[in-house]
Amino acid sequence: xxxxxxxxxxxxxxxxxxxxxxxxxxxxxxxxxxxxxxxxxxxxxxxxxxxxxxxxxxxxxxxxxxxxxxxxxxxxxxxxxxxxxxxxxxxxxxxxxxxxxxxxxxxxxxxxxxxxxxxxxxxxxxxxxxxxxxxxxxxxxxxxxxxxxxxxxxxxxxxxxxxxxxxxxxxxxxxxxxxxxxxxxxxxxxxxxxxxxxxxxxxxxxxxxxxxxxxxxxxxxxxxxxxxxxxxxxxxxxxxxxxxxxxxxxxxxxxxxxxxxxxxxxxx
Ligand code: PXP
Numbered sequence: 001x002x003x004x005x006x007x008x009x010x011x012x013x014x015x016x017x018x019x020x021x022x023x024x025x026x027x028x029x030x031x032x033x034x035x036x037x038x039x040x041x042x043x044x045x046x047x048x049x050x051x052x053x054x055x056x057x058x059x060x061x062x063x064x065x066x067x068x069x070x071x072x073x074x075x076x077x078x079x080x081x082x083x084x085x086x087x088x089x090x091x092x093x094x095x096x097x098x099x100x101x102x103x104x105x106x107x108x109x110x111x112x113x114x115x116x117x118x119x120x121x122x123x124x125x126x127x128x129x130x131x132x133x134x135x136x137x138x139x140x141x142x143x144x145x146x147x148x149x150x151x152x153x154x155x156x157x158x159x160x161x162x163x164x165x166x167x168x169x170x171x172x173x174x175x176x177x178x179x180x181x182x183x184x185x186x187x188x189x190x191x192x193x194x195x196x197x198x199x200x201x202x203x204x205x206x207x208x209x210x211x212x213x214x215x216x217x218x219x220x221x222x223x224x225x226x227x228x229x230x231x232x233x234x235x236x237x238x239x240x241x242x243x244x245x246x247x248x249x250x251x252x253x254x255x256x257x258x259x260x261x262x263x264x265x266x267x268x
Contacts, residue, residue: 019225019267023260025253026060026089026208027053028233029080033063033071035237046076049237049245050084056249060108062231064091065098068117077105089231091122091154094136099143106147111174111208111231112137113154121234122211125156125176128164137168145169152208157189157196162203172206174231177221181212184220194224201226215239215255222259225267230256 029046036044050061061080063072081088087108092098093115102110114126128134141151152172155161165173175196180189197207209221210231221227232252240248 019264021257021260021264023222023227023256024059024229025057025249025256026062026087026229026231027056027058027236027249028062028064028091028210028231029053029076029237030062030064030071031234031237033073033076037071046072047079047083049240050080050086052245053236053249054084054086056246057253058086058249060087060089060229062089062091062111062233064113064122065102067093067095067098067115074101077101077107081105081107094133094140099140102149103143103147106149109150109152109172110141110144111152111154112140122154124178125161126153128153128155128161128168134164134168137170141168141170150206152206154211155196157192159196159199162196162200162205165200165205166203170205172208173200174208174210175200175227176211177209177213178211180221181214181217184217190220193221197224197226215252218252218255219259219262222256223263225260225263 029049032044032046032049053061061084063077065072065077077090089109089111090102090107091111091113092102093113112126113122126133137153144151150171152170152174153165154174154176155165156176162173175193177193180193183189200207207227208229208231209227213221213230213232214235236248236252
């Protein structure tokens with residue numbers, strides 16, 4: 001086995017099934033902006049955090065431009081895209097005014113999420129079993145795809161949601177890890193994520209996962225070889241208060257790669 005570079009992940013280590021050590025971390029900087037908005041001031045700046053995330057080994061940056069603009073603002077999205085030069089993922093609800101803006105920005109990816117103004121955070125996956133929602137998802141994704149943006153959807157870990165995502169012509173799914181994250185010893189929740197990730201992968205979708213992951217519960221998820229990318233925000237921002245932003249990102253990325261290495265060793 002060749003020597004592993006735990007910071008970047010060596011591409012030379014491949015299992016028989018073709019999976020590699022590569023598992024991307026897209027760092028969500030929303031809650032840096034939450035702290036700024038707590039004082040309606042200029043700091044801390046999520047653009048600064050995104051730069052430090054890059055230095056810490058992040059593979060991408062994620063922001064959720066909410067209808068109520070409670071944290072991230074248009075200015076943040078534009079500057080992060082321009083300055084940081086990492087693949088930018090924008091999470092967005094099905095709102096026409098947000099779509100209009102995001103089409104101008106042309107991020108690398110858009111994750112469509114259900115959004116209620118009253119919610120504290122995203123409460124669950126998009127209910128693609130609702131025909132009206134599917135029609136909206138198709139409308140939004142078509143407009144974004146025309147600009148060359150990859151479009152996916154946040155789903156609960158259910159195969160039927162993967163099938164609906166395929167029906168809507170999406171490129172990827174992000175599997176909701178909330179139930180597992182809140183109770184990591186629940187084998188059933190982990191099994192659901194594993195099975196839906198595998199199902200989506202086999203159907204040709206790119207598979208991401210996230211929500212409420214932290215340094216203590218990320219390992220089981222990073223060991224699911226079909227998952228290519230994790231989107232993690234709140235726990236990294238929380239730890240950054242004590243460790244520094246760059247270090248908090250680095251710590252998470254290292255944990256992900258070490259977990260992936262374990263899974264690869266078990267699979268060969
Ligand atoms: N994925 C989605 C779809 C989200 O809405 C969020 C929160 O913005 C995340 C991932 C990141 O979740 P957390 O901040 O709990 O890591």
